[in-house]
Amino acid sequence: MLLCVDGVPAYDIIQIINYIVLKGSTMTLNPSEREVLRLIYGSDGISRKALAEMSGLSQASLTKITKTLTEQEQIEEGERIGKGLGRKEVLLYANPRKYRYLGIDIGSFSIRLAVSDNGLNITHRKQFQTAHFSGEEPLLDHLTQEIAAFLEETGSSAIDAIGIGVSGIVDAGLRRIVNIPNVTGWDNLHIADHLSAAFQCPVYLDEGGRTMALAEKMKGKARGSKDFVVVHIGFGIVAGIMINGSLLRGYHNVGGLLGHTTVDESAGRCRCGNYGCLENVVTFPILEAAYRQGQGDKSISIVEAYALGDKVAIDICLNAGKALGIALSNLVNLFNPEAVYIGGAVAEQLPLVLEETKRTILLRANRFATVGLRPEVSSFGNNEGLMGSLTLAASSFLF
Numbered sequence: 001m002l003l004c005v006d007g008v009p010a011y012d013i014i015q016i017i018n019y020i021v022l023k024g025s026t027m028t029l030n031p032s033e034r035e036v037l038r039l040i041y042g043s044d045g046i047s048r049k050a051l052a053e054m055s056g057l058s059q060a061s062l063t064k065i066t067k068t069l070t071e072q073e074q075i076e077e078g079e080r081i082g083k084g085l086g087r088k089e090v091l092l093y094a095n096p097r098k099y100r101y102l103g104i105d106i107g108s109f110s111i112r113l114a115v116s117d118n119g120l121n122i123t124h125r126k127q128f129q130t131a132h133f134s135g136e137e138p139l140l141d142h143l144t145q146e147i148a149a150f151l152e153e154t155g156s157s158a159i160d161a162i163g164i165g166v167s168g169i170v171d172a173g174l175r176r177i178v179n180i181p182n183v184t185g186w187d188n189l190h191i192a193d194h195l196s197a198a199f200q201c202p203v204y205l206d207e208g209g210r211t212m213a214l215a216e217k218m219k220g221k222a223r224g225s226k227d228f229v230v231v232h233i234g235f236g237i238v239a240g241i242m243i244n245g246s247l248l249r250g251y252h253n254v255g256g257l258l259g260h261t262t263v264d265e266s267a268g269r270c271r272c273g274n275y276g277c278l279e280n281v282v283t284f285p286i287l288e289a290a291y292r293q294g295q296g297d298k299s300i301s302i303v304e305a306y307a308l309g310d311k312v313a314i315d316i317c318l319n320a321g322k323a324l325g326i327a328l329s330n331l332v333n334l335f336n337p338e339a340v341y342i343g344g345a346v347a348e349q350l351p352l353v354l355e356e357t358k359r360t361i362l363l364r365a366n367r368f369a370t371v372g373l374r375p376e377v378s379s380f381g382n383n384e385g386l387m388g389s390l391t392l393a394a395s396s397f398l399f
């Protein structure tokens with residue numbers, strides 16, 4: 001017989017209590033303690049004095065709170081700062097060894113896994129082609145096996161929380177992948193509950209662009225910023241839009257679907273069903289295909305041709321940057337962000353696309369919307385998606 005308390009099986013309650021006692025979960029923290037932990041977590045080391053200024057708490061309260069957090073091993077003291085003979089301030093850090101996270105970045109071409117410590121320092125990574133999971137075996141079972149094997153390779157299967165970022169549509173309850181526009185077989189997948197049962201830890205799911213926005217806000221260039229946009233262009237396009245400190249979600253959690261906005265009706269049919277989506281104009285396979293159809297050297301890729309200064313490749317990059325810049329200038333007019341962070345393989349390997357995009361945004365967006373606007377490269381390069389998934393795991397688990 002399974003005993004229940006208020007509808008929760010007793011077995012689960014014992015597990016939760018064990019977890020809190022053994023691991024010192026943040027579930028035991030009060031709101032002020034959690035806020036101070038969040039400020040320390042989002043910093044690169046912060047003094048008690050700076051914490052008092054940022055939190056509005058008194059020095060006495062702060063001393064008490066940091067003592068509690070230190071006793072729970074949530075934070076630890078680092079180096080002392082200060083000049084001259086005056087009192088030196090000790091910097092406080094989140095304890096990187098306290099928790100361990102798994103990040104899963106599901107894109108239309110590749111699926112990446114990473115394990116990080118509590119400071120979101122990635123310790124292990126692995127990558128699969130998304131097509132690897134399109135075989136006979138049920139997709140979620142196959143994915144679970146690969147994750148389990150990966151965790152074994154890292155030397156420990158113990159994970160405190162899992163974060164998943166998907167280049168697609170996620171249901172409003174944030175438990176299920178609804179659709180990945182460019183990939184078949186991933187519709188209606190209850191991935192969060194499946195992995196939570198398999199790995200016995202909390203699992204958090206969101207759209208990939210939004211997870212990247214979380215990472216930029218927590219550990220990247222957008223710290224302290226409330227209004228910004230993150231765009232990532234690889235084999236697909238994702239965007240995360242932060243408005244007044246909140247992620248844009250929309251009525252059915254589909255808000256921010258930049259890659260499937262129409263930019264050129266003549267660009268052909270997209271796999272989402274629409275014609276002329278931005279993803280049909282700017283993504284890596286599209287640019288490669290445009291190069292193949294042009295007059296350039298067919299024996300090399302567009303990236304190689306670009307590096308050699310090939311005019312066909314350069315013209316393709318300029319056109320792509322212009323199209324992306326026009327799309328982003330519309331976003332700038334609509335949301336008036338402080339910064340637009342652009343990243344992904346296209347921006348990295350064909351930097352002219354990024355430069356033309358930035359130029360076009362400043363040229364096309366309303367001149368009042370571009371006052372102080374910073375269009376720049378995103379913070380984490382190739383790891384932007386993984387950092388997004390890991391930040392989703394940590395921020396949802398801790399705060």
Ligand SMILES: [Zn+2]
Binds near residue numbers: 261270271272273274
């Ligand atoms: Zn589309």
